[in-house]
Amino acid sequence: MDKTYQPANIETQWYQKWESEGHFKPSGKGDPYCIMIPPPNVTGSLHMGHGFQESIMDALVRYNRMLGKNTLWQVGTDHAGIATQMVVERLLDAQGISRHDLGREKFLEKVWEWKEESGGTITRQLRRLGASPDWSRERFTMDDGFYKAVQEVFIKLYKDKLIYRGKRLVNWDPKLHTAVSDLEVVSEEEKGFLWHFRYPLASGEGHIVVATTRPETMLGDSAVAVHPEDERYKHLVGQMIKLPLTDREIPIIADDYVDKDFGTGCVKITPAHDFNDYEMGKRHNLPIINILTDDADLNDEVPEKYRGMERFAARKQIVADFEALGLLEKIDDHVLKVPRGDRTGVVIEPYLTDQWYVKTAPLAEEAIKAVEDGQIKFVPQQYENMYFSWMRDIQDWCISRQLWWGHRIPAWYDAEGNIFVGRSEAEVRAENNIPDDVALKQDDDVLDTWFSSGLWTFGTLGWPMDTEELRTFHPTDVLVTGFDIIFFWVARMIMLTLHFRKEIPFHTVYVHGLVRDSQGQKMSKSKGNVLDPIDLIDGIDLETLVTKRTAGMMQPHLREKIEKQTRKEFPEGINAYGTDALRYTYYSLASTGRDIKFDVGRIEGFRNFCNKIWNATNYVLMNCVPEGTDSTAPDAATLAACGGDNSTDFELSLADKWIISKLQLAEQAVKDGIDNYRLDLASQALYDFIWNEYCAWYLELSKPVLWDESASAAQKKGTRRTLIRVLETTLRLAHPMMPFITEEIWQKVKTLAGQTGDTIMHAQFPLADETKIDQQAIVDLEWIQKVVESVRNIRGEMNISPGKAIPLLVNLADAEEQRRIDDNRTFITKLANLESITLLAGEEAPLSATALIGKMELLVPMAGLIDKHAEIARLDKALDKLTKDIQKTEGKLNNPKFVDKAPAEVVAKERDHLTALKEQADKLQVQKEKMAAL
Structure with missing residues (x-):
């Protein structure tokens, strides 16, 4: 072999050989073992969390492969509807083209072109990490086979009356013009304001004060709520309020949801623009008034003055108008959590739209039972509680997205708005006897990415076909995932798999932690603490690293801060550590x-x-x-x-x-x-x-x-x-x-x-073989290690050169210790670099540096070897430690609680230990006195 280890010289060539020779494929022999890769976004690149997760899966797969199992690690990527559409739209924007200029079909052609040319970054990086999935079976959530599975599930759930279309409140991204899931909303604390408005009573007899962080939504208020037991407002419940800036009157209602100790105890209720208000609106049968457009501008439901205004411009105008009317009580500084789209960064609005939903409560029952019964185990087990908490309070699932890239919803509408669901327009017409001269239009929406990935364990194995792979590898063995998607992905896989396969998708859910920086901070580009696993594997010079970390940062002060931080943390860049070192660190x-x-x-x-x-x-x-x-x-x-x-x-x-x-x-x-x-x-x-x-x-x-x-x-x-x-x-x-x-x-x-x-x-x-364990050899060798380490310690403390052979005297060795010395004299002599080993039988020894192993004394004669003062210092240090151990043990034996309650054998062992400690201390004291007398 080469004299030095150079990982770059071996890693790529071995991976290419493994993959080209098909070593990652199932063997077809042994018990099946299967892991499904959580499909990374096709737009993605490998980050530390991916590296950690994939390394764990690869270790499990390689381990079970070596155990002789028929092992499949199913690999694939997710089409990532929002992320991918945004990437391609940005590329088009650079050319001065919008997707609307191209139209849906041409735009989708562009997306597929991008996917083929640039969408494989993360799979190339997984190879560099040494991941060993069966690449010949790589799947994509938009490939033809998987599309059939998605269609089948949607149609079956619709026919089972578990999918419906309805108008409900969703997270709305005004830039993307689509509903987004909670996972795609990032809520972080920001500095803002709390505006206190006076709402006059319609009777003209005073007003009440409400506080809001979103003044523009007051134009959609349907009520003001107070707590039913709030003595300040009990007499007002049922009265009407004249809503400022509008010509509407709204009621004062009582609801237990209101916290009477927060603020004024009065809460404005805007059912169309707040999730909690929406639920209260349903309880009290309040009007639901949507005041926003898809762009989050104000629509025609508001007074003419505000129509068409951008929401934050409208906010300023409304505050000014309240002040002009004398109805602005006060403005407080206020820190609040602002929901922003993780892709666009714009503020997300609760928004009332027509969407497709899955009735999840009926599906959740079996999914809860599967974990309660132990068919599916969480590791660590405490994550079951998180799972149960979500599942027992489950809400219907919004599965439609207003995008072009994704699985288009297989539903058609006639001119009257009747809905027909099927695999194709031809099938819909045939099943419903719709003549060709009746126009049908397919739904423009696509399905939530989590809907298609919820079919991952069985869809990738060929379902709805009854394939050999499905029969062999399903249910799979373990799902490796982070806790943050237990509900969004794990729970939905369990629900959908149980419904369509009548079996669990996996036996174990291994939940790993999140990778943070050395200070425990979340890794983020804005903090400048992101590490790229490939940089740790292959190395990166400082200037390239600085450029990489500050790329795209528009704020000069932030760019300067991160550059300074990077130069301080990695003054010479990052060394090339190789894949194995990185994986082992994980x-x-x-x-x-x-x-x-x-x-x-x-x-x-x-x-x-x-x-x-x-x-x-x-x-x-x-x-x-x-x-x-x-x-x-x-x-x-x-x-x-x-x-x-x-x-x-x-x-x-x-x-x-x-x-x-x-x-x-x-x-x-x-x-x-x-x-x-x-x-x-x-x-x-x-x-x-x-x-x-x-x-x-x-x-x-x-x-x-x-x-x-x-x-x-x-x-x-x-x-x-x-x-x-x-x-x-x-x-x-x-x-x-x-x-x-x-x-x-x-x-x-x-x-x-x-x-x-x-x-x-x-x-x-x-695999361990107990017959090969020689307990006597372990005991004897560990004893030799103690002897050698004791002599080495004396050398170090006495500053005796490791290269100088020294004599060793052994005093008070029992018969077993003498046997060990006689049987292993060569080992001890070579390892401790001794010129001789002499056994003494308790006689007076020359002045020596001493170490104790039980009662046995190891003596290195000091003549010509040892510094008197250094040896006294060493003995003082050893005596000090023994004194502390003696005091600690005496304290325990003088404690009635210990002596009375501990088993007799434990107390006896402590007394024997105390005796041994005192004997050792006496010997070292004698040795010290001899040394001092020189």
């Missing part, structure tokens, strides 16, 4: 449900982790394969020397038995972590094994055997065999999380380890 942070604080410093650490694996492999190959030999095609002698011939003429050392045992424990911990969706625990277990056990200890423990001329051929073979096989197994264990580096190295070592196969992704995932 996994290390993937504790269930919690938001993730992403710190670039962590990815630096995992880049070092990749280096560690690479360097360890070079060490293994250097010590197992003769120079000039190809490890991928070793000769018989090399294969035999490494145990790749599966012969049994080898002898395992204590270190070999220990690392094999520790590997079994790591295998179980990694499997448990993945099975329980705790990829943070899985990645930590793997990291600890590779870094702290295999690299830090076992590679060092292998040297005394491999480099000792007195070691037998069987011993050397046992160590080489263990080096290779543990490394090869570890690569398979790591592959779901680190696909590229593991594939590259596995190809170099698989033959030496007795493995075959074209790719590691189809090799067997390692």
